[in-house]
Amino acid sequence: MKGDALLFMLLSWGIVLTLTTYCFSKLFNNKQCQRPKGERR
Amino acid sequence: MKREHWGSRIGLILAMAGNAVGLGNFLRFPTQAAQNGGGIFMIPYMISMIVIAIPLMWIEWGIGRYGGVRGHGTTPAIFKLFWNHPLAKYLGVLGLFIPFVVVAYYVYIESWTLGYAWMSISGMLPDQAQLAGLAGDARLKPFKEVLAGYTGMNGEAIYKPSLMAYGFFAFTMLLNIWILIKGISGGIEKLAKVAMPALFVMAIVLMVRVITLETPQGTAIEGLNFLWAPDWSQFLNPKVWLAAAGQVFFTLSLGFGAIITYASYLNKNDDLVLSGLSAASLNELAEVVLGGSIAIPAAAAFFGVVAAQEIASSGAFNLAFVSLPAIFSSIPLGSFFGFVWFLLLFFAGLTSSVAITQPVVSFFEDEFKLSRTLSVMATMALLLPISHVAIFLGNALDEMDFWAGTFFLVVLALIEVVMFLWIFGMKKAWEEMNRGGIITIPAFFRPIMQYVTPAFLSIILVWWCMDILPNVLKNSEWTHWIAREVLIGIFATFAFLAFLAEKRRKRG
Numbered sequence: 001m002k003g004d005a006l007l008f009m010l011l012s013w014g015i016v017l018t019l020t021t022y023c024f025s026k027l028f029n030n031k032q033c034q035r036p037k038g039e040r041r
Numbered sequence: 042m043k044r045e046h047w048g049s050r051i052g053l054i055l056a057m058a059g060n061a062v063g064l065g066n067f068l069r070f071p072t073q074a075a076q077n078g079g080g081i082f083m084i085p086y087m088i089s090m091i092v093i094a095i096p097l098m099w100i101e102w103g104i105g106r107y108g109g110v111r112g113h114g115t116t117p118a119i120f121k122l123f124w125n126h127p128l129a130k131y132l133g134v135l136g137l138f139i140p141f142v143v144v145a146y147y148v149y150i151e152s153w154t155l156g157y158a159w160m161s162i163s164g165m166l167p168d169q170a171q172l173a174g175l176a177g178d179a180r181l182k183p184f185k186e187v188l189a190g191y192t193g194m195n196g197e198a199i200y201k202p203s204l205m206a207y208g209f210f211a212f213t214m215l216l217n218i219w220i221l222i223k224g225i226s227g228g229i230e231k232l233a234k235v236a237m238p239a240l241f242v243m244a245i246v247l248m249v250r251v252i253t254l255e256t257p258q259g260t261a262i263e264g265l266n267f268l269w270a271p272d273w274s275q276f277l278n279p280k281v282w283l284a285a286a287g288q289v290f291f292t293l294s295l296g297f298g299a300i301i302t303y304a305s306y307l308n309k310n311d312d313l314v315l316s317g318l319s320a321a322s323l324n325e326l327a328e329v330v331l332g333g334s335i336a337i338p339a340a341a342a343f344f345g346v347v348a349a350q351e352i353a354s355s356g357a358f359n360l361a362f363v364s365l366p367a368i369f370s371s372i373p374l375g376s377f378f379g380f381v382w383f384l385l386l387f388f389a390g391l392t393s394s395v396a397i398t399q400p401v402v403s404f405f406e407d408e409f410k411l412s413r414t415l416s417v418m419a420t421m422a423l424l425l426p427i428s429h430v431a432i433f434l435g436n437a438l439d440e441m442d443f444w445a446g447t448f449f450l451v452v453l454a455l456i457e458v459v460m461f462l463w464i465f466g467m468k469k470a471w472e473e474m475n476r477g478g479i480i481t482i483p484a485f486f487r488p489i490m491q492y493v494t495p496a497f498l499s500i501i502l503v504w505w506c507m508d509i510l511p512n513v514l515k516n517s518e519w520t521h522w523i524a525r526e527v528l529i530g531i532f533a534t535f536a537f538l539a540f541l542a543e544k545r546r547k548r549g
Contacts, residue, residue, distance in 0.1 A: 001262055001265055001266055001269075002266050002270055004080065004270060004271055005079070005080060005265065005266045005268075005269040005270040005271075006269070007080075008079075008080030008081075008083060008269045008270075008271055009080070009265065009269040009333075011083075012080075012083045012087075012269075012329050013329065013330050015087065016322065016325045016326055016329045016330060017326070017330070019318070019322045019325065020319075020322040020323065020325070020326050022322075023315060023318050023319035023322045024319060024322075026315055026479060026480060027050070027051075027054075027315060027316075027319055027479070030315075030479050
């Protein structure tokens with residue numbers, strides 16, 4: 001791939017993947033999320 | 042009657058992500074990026090994400106949870122909680138009008154993807170033998186004819202869809218009804234838990250296949266170069282910035298009322314800050330990483346970069362239902378990959394269509410105390426005739442898409458910001474959004490939400506009023522006017538229902 005195209009693609013992917021990893025690591029490490037919440041009525 | 046709640050946090054996040062991930066992630070995003078400066082498009086895209094999309098997403102989650110705790114899942118009643126004025130409920134009617142009109146045509150388009158999945162796997166689409174010796178436009182022509190025959194969209198005033206198209210529409214409608222009757226945790230949440238992982242697996246399978254494509258005309262890598270190479274001359278072009286702002290708006294399904302309704306099924310102290318951000322991040326993963334790596338790179342590999350540019354500018358439908366099937370018909374196991382492509386779009390569509398039908402269902406449940414089944418049936422009784430207008434009346438789909446699917450989305454979003462942050466009050470709104478949060482919203486979002494987001498929304502609205510609205514109003518065939526009268530009728534019907542609901546509430 002061309003350098004500038006690769007740079008923009010990797011930067012965009014990097015931002016999105018970092019955000020997703022951050023969110024889900026926070027979620028799965030949170031005590032509230034280790035058991036189902038709410039109830040079915 | 043007690044309101045339902047989500048069964049699990051992950052179910053809620055997947056359902057919210059399912060609402061956001063739609064056909065646009067795989068079709069609209071790559072065509073918008075390709076037409077608006079390539080890699081450069083991502084700069085306004087990311088900035089718009091921070092100043093419009095993420096703040097508005099938290100605002101909608103906050104409005105929804107606030108209303109849900111007080112027994113309301115839709116904007117006519119919730120706006121009344123913020124602003125005790127007779128006008129509030131009529132402004133809130135937009136939160137029913139928009140999703141209702143959009144779902145009326147969206148389910149039909151969603152059913153095309155299922156129809157095409159069936160046609161791909163059963164060998165009903167033109168195959169390699171029939172296409173031998175054809176190249177470029179000549180290769181696309183048989184697929185254009187199949188699409189015209191399937192939808193019956195022939196440029197005349199009344200469309201004549203094929204029996205198969207109508208059959209798949211009826212089946213898709215029944216599937217939506219069945220899921221909605223099953224309820225929030227028993228239907229929508231279960232669907233999201235199956236459909237979303239399946240959607241990601243299918244998208245990854247297709248992405249890997251596409252990236253390894255190589256033909257005498259080009260390679261997928263050339264397509265990635267075309268899509269991501271920054272065109273710096275477009276950096277300060279206001280059209281590029283508005284296209285990016287529009288895209289982030291559509292991609293997170295903001296201004297539809299669906300996020301508000303889904304969030305109304307949260308408990309009072311459930312986290313919404315991290316849950317909302319997680320759902321948005323899944324949507325971005327599907328859009329930026331997967332959506333950008335399938336359609337346009339495949340088109341560049343098969344037709345060359347120059348033709349891929351033309352295909353991108355010819356619109357999302359052409360890309361999905363003409364170019365991609367033509368490409369898959371030319372590769373080994375093409376019918377399987379074609380099937381996967383359309384099933385992926387169908388799953389993306391289904392998780393969104395149940396989400397945008399839910400506001401009207403919730404309205405009947407919350408405000409008229411109808412049972413779940415009766416609420417779904419009442420919604421469908423109103424919806425089916427309007428869907429038929431989109432199926433059979435020429436230009437109706439475009440007219441509905443402009444007013445409900447584009448213009449009023451921004452209007453409703455602006456009203457939401459004013460109602461929640463300005464009338465209800467920034468201090469109370471900020472506390473409401475942060476209550477129960479696993480993380481808190483960073484403080485710099487406070488002025489962004491209060492001033493920058495509404496300013497951006499106003500700019501988009503003014504620009505559209507000057508740039509797009511005059512062209513839309515120029516369309517004055519009788520079919521356009523019938524469609525507009527139908528839209529006014531829908532708004533009036535919901536306004537009347539909101540009036541009745543308030544009278545009923547006052548009677549206690």
